[in-house]
Amino acid sequence: MRALSALLFFLPIISACNGSTPSLALGTLERDRVILTATANQIVRSTPIAEGSPVHQGDILVVLDDKQQKAIVARARAEVAKASAYLLRLTNGERPEDIAAAQANLHRVEATLVEAQANYHRAVTLVDRKLASQAELDSARANRDAAIAERESAREQLAKLTRGSRVEDITQARASLEAAQAEQALQQQILSDLTVVATRDGILDSLPYNVGERVPKNGVVAAIQAEMAPFARVYVPEPYRVAMTPGMPLTVHVDGVATSFQGRLRWIATEPSFTPYFALNEQDRARLVYLAEVLLPESAMRLPSGVPAQVEMPRE
Numbered sequence: 001m002r003a004l005s006a007l008l009f010f011l012p013i014i015s016a017c018n019g020s021t022p023s024l025a026l027g028t029l030e031r032d033r034v035i036l037t038a039t040a041n042q043i044v045r046s047t048p049i050a051e052g053s054p055v056h057q058g059d060i061l062v063v064l065d066d067k068q069q070k071a072i073v074a075r076a077r078a079e080v081a082k083a084s085a086y087l088l089r090l091t092n093g094e095r096p097e098d099i100a101a102a103q104a105n106l107h108r109v110e111a112t113l114v115e116a117q118a119n120y121h122r123a124v125t126l127v128d129r130k131l132a133s134q135a136e137l138d139s140a141r142a143n144r145d146a147a148i149a150e151r152e153s154a155r156e157q158l159a160k161l162t163r164g165s166r167v168e169d170i171t172q173a174r175a176s177l178e179a180a181q182a183e184q185a186l187q188q189q190i191l192s193d194l195t196v197v198a199t200r201d202g203i204l205d206s207l208p209y210n211v212g213e214r215v216p217k218n219g220v221v222a223a224i225q226a227e228m229a230p231f232a233r234v235y236v237p238e239p240y241r242v243a244m245t246p247g248m249p250l251t252v253h254v255d256g257v258a259t260s261f262q263g264r265l266r267w268i269a270t271e272p273s274f275t276p277y278f279a280l281n282e283q284d285r286a287r288l289v290y291l292a293e294v295l296l297p298e299s300a301m302r303l304p305s306g307v308p309a310q311v312e313m314p315r316e
Contacts, residue, residue: 024310025292027234029254031305032226034200038064038215039193051207054227055198061222062196062207064215069191076184083177090170106154113147120144201227225305231266231295232309235273238288240313244268250294251312254303261296263311268292 042064049061123140126132198204206223209215232252236244244265252261272288294311296303 023313024253025234025236025240025289025313026308026310027232029230029296029303029305029307029309030233030293031202031228031230032200033205034198034202034224034226035220036061036196036199036222036224038062038196038217038219038221039190040064040069041214041217042066042068042194043214044209044211044221047207047211049204051204053204054202055204055224056201057198059198060195061198061204062209064194064196064221066191066194069187069194073184073187073191076180076187080177080180080184083173083180087170087173087177090173102154102158106151106158109147109150109154113144113151116140116144116147196221198222198224200224203227229296229298229301230303230305231293232263232311233291233293234309234311235289236268236292236311237313238272238290241268241288241290243314244290244292248314250314252294252296253310253312254300255308257303261300263294263296266293266295 044062045065046063047061048063049055049059055061120137120140120143123132123137127134127137202224204222205225206220208220208223215221232254246265246267248265250263250265252263254261269291271290273291292311
């Protein structure tokens with residue numbers, strides 16, 4: 001078994017030494033790697049699951065400090081309550097007590113106006129009889145006019161209280177409430193993101209930070225190897241690139257496994273992984289390689305990542 005693996009591994013090298021194009025693409029088995037990052041510059045408070053453990057979507061992997069964000073959420077919640085109360089005040093109208101007070105004030109100024117009008121008529125009569133001066137008449141007229149103005153002001157105040165708020169004010173208050181609700185939802189989402197959860201089933205491959213360490217914003221806090229059949233990440237020699245199309249079947253050999261696997265080409269790069277800085281002649285072009293991924297069947301699910309693999313190139 002070991003002799004066969006060694007032969008498969010060194011066969012491309014021997015072929016290259018003989019001047020021919022390698023018939024195998026070399027690489028390793030890999031799986032999709034899910035990288036989870038921190039959304040804020042905070043301290044790691046706990047890591048409930050150990051590295052290397054299986055995880056399921058939704059499992060808590062890392063908990064960052066959330067005291068500051070909880071305070072921000074509480075403030076946003078208070079702003080929502082404030083905006084909601086103001087809108088409710090505008091839509092419900094004024095309190096009955098305020099309306100009653102405005103009505104009483106109108107009655108008072110109306111009574112004052114009756115008295116002012118009587119004094120004015122009395123002053124006119126006295127002036128006509130030469131029993132009062134013109135100054136007294138002017139004073140009575142001014143008091144009457146002031147009482148009339150106070151009555152109109154009291155009427156407008158009562159009408160304002162009974163008519164309700166303007167449509168524009170209600171619309172503005174409703175928009176303020178929606179803005180406060182949106183801000184609360186945003187801050188709540190930021191708070192939720194401080195608890196990093198698994199987004200796919202798989203194996204918890206890495207926890208770069210320990211409990212108590214401060215993580216920079218966008219720093220990687222966890223990495224998951226997705227639960228899936230592995231794929232062979234290999235480098236395809238340039239002469240075979242033109243024959244490679246996604247979905248085509250390819251034979252994959254894995255070190256330590258006696259049987260081969262029938263895989264399918266999942267992806268291949270459009271640009272070579274190595275390009276000489278000088279002009280490419282026919283011999284130089286043969287040295288180019290293209291990164292490719294060959295997905296293995298479900299029967300290879302238990303194979304570990306990182307194991308060397310070789311993919312047979314299609315025959316001409």
